[in-house]
Amino acid sequence: MRYVLAVAETSNFTRAAEQCLVVQSALSHQIARLERELGAKLFDRTSRRVRLTPAGEAFLPAARQALDAAERARAEVAAAAGEIRGRLAIGAISTVAAVDLPAVLKQFHLRHREVRISLRTSPSEELIERVRQGALDVAFLGLPLGVRPQGVRGCELARGDLVAVVAPDHPLADKEDVDLHRLAEETFVDFPAGTAGRAHSDAAFAAAGVQREVAFEVTVADFMARLIRQGLAIGMLPAAFASELLDLPIIRLRDAPARIEHLIWSRFQPSPAAAAFLSALGISASSAGG
Template sequence: MELQQLRYVVAVAETSNFTRAAEHCRVVQSALSHQIAALERELGARLFERTSRRVRLTPAGEAFLPAARECLEAADRARAEVAVAGGEIRGRLAVGAVPTVTAVDLPVVLRDYCLRHPRVRITLTSAGSGELADRVRQGGVDVAFLGLPPRAEPKGVRSRRLGGGELVAVVAADHHLTEGEADLRSLADEPFVDFRTGHAGRAQSDEAFAAAGVRREVPFEVSSAEFMVDLVRQGLGVGMLPAAYAPRFPDLRVIRLRDAPTRVEHLIWGDRSSPAATAFLELLRADHTESG
């Protein structure tokens, strides 16, 4: 059993396609297929079911995949530790972030990290807080930035609070609501554009409206802040955004709320941090201390 064979198995499992997996691994498909077939003979079990329309893991493949990932991660950590011993940080760093993160200037942090550690391969994933927390727990993402309701805490990961802030209501420039201050009750009759039910961003608003005893209608559910803003611009409803994030859209009218929903941003990471992830956490800790 070779590490390259494990990489091929993981690539096919993640793409559900031998051709795309071969492209990802930068090998010809015949070589990838041959190596997987050799591994299956060694294991005495088929790892994939192949049809003309799809590829999926067999029960044996489902059992094999987590161990294959752990082996590859261990090999990567071993290489990285050797590099650290020689005074160099290298390897892979997978970062995740909600699109509305404001507690840190993430593009600047990533730039500074790249300048300090040019041999580290960085990837960035933008997703909701729940999905990112799952990916960190599963090891697919090393560190992530979440936005959660005040009483919520990340579970199954290590975490640090970065700061909190209020949400504001945003409406189209020609909306009948006037700019300034309001309370949630005054918005009760307005249609809303908000994240889908179950999304951490939605929970922040739902909890605040429930605490105020206000029922609201959310006819437009979205999966990203950018889509929310697009719909708000068309006058389709009221949106809710972090106060520090809303100024990115100067064409929208901002209404500050006296009983505003709040959220807390968290930095999370797994129990076993690679040298690349540890260096990222140290950079963030230094920057946050200096800014504080």
């Protein structure tokens, strides 16, 4: 099953064999043996590409679950002997500011070197779904007030307002505060429509009864800041995150929308690595709400 996953991920038998640290002939032989046992081909092979067959597409989710369960079983045995190991899959929005995530990961790695850490950034709604599905162990979110992640356990980390961020030479750069009616005259960069990150600002302008032009839609806050620096647009970002952009003026909003940063994890018993990570943050997985 590991070989099948590797081929599916790389679309190449040679690269999959290198990833699995085996010779290609052994990998091909084991996959062919599995296909005979299943009575179906898992891959369509040509001289140029390797693609999953419909049977392979159906096999893949169950294979992932089986391998995850086997790894979880090994991690539980190790934890019973006092050793934390296994994988820790973390998700985060690009504007996470309630914790210094790189610093937290460094400290966790130094303490638990046998844990394989992975990190991916995505919109909050996608992270919630991936935690529900078990693809991520924990995730850091940013949601509007009154919105709670469903189908997961979690806790609130911090609350804060959004602020306007402009280029150093922007006419508003020397203003201490401004209202949304004035900002609506500007061209904006923001997260894609329909995402939780965009919902904060859209709701605020709707409540103020004004419309704005969002000419640039991006998924990463750092790229948003680069567009702002060039004077192409202004943006609205969480105050705690915007304060780290030392070269860009920050303007308080008189009718500022607020957001809450959450940390979430599965409703089911977390893995030893996930439980250790939550503990490192001072959080008990069993005591937080869902």
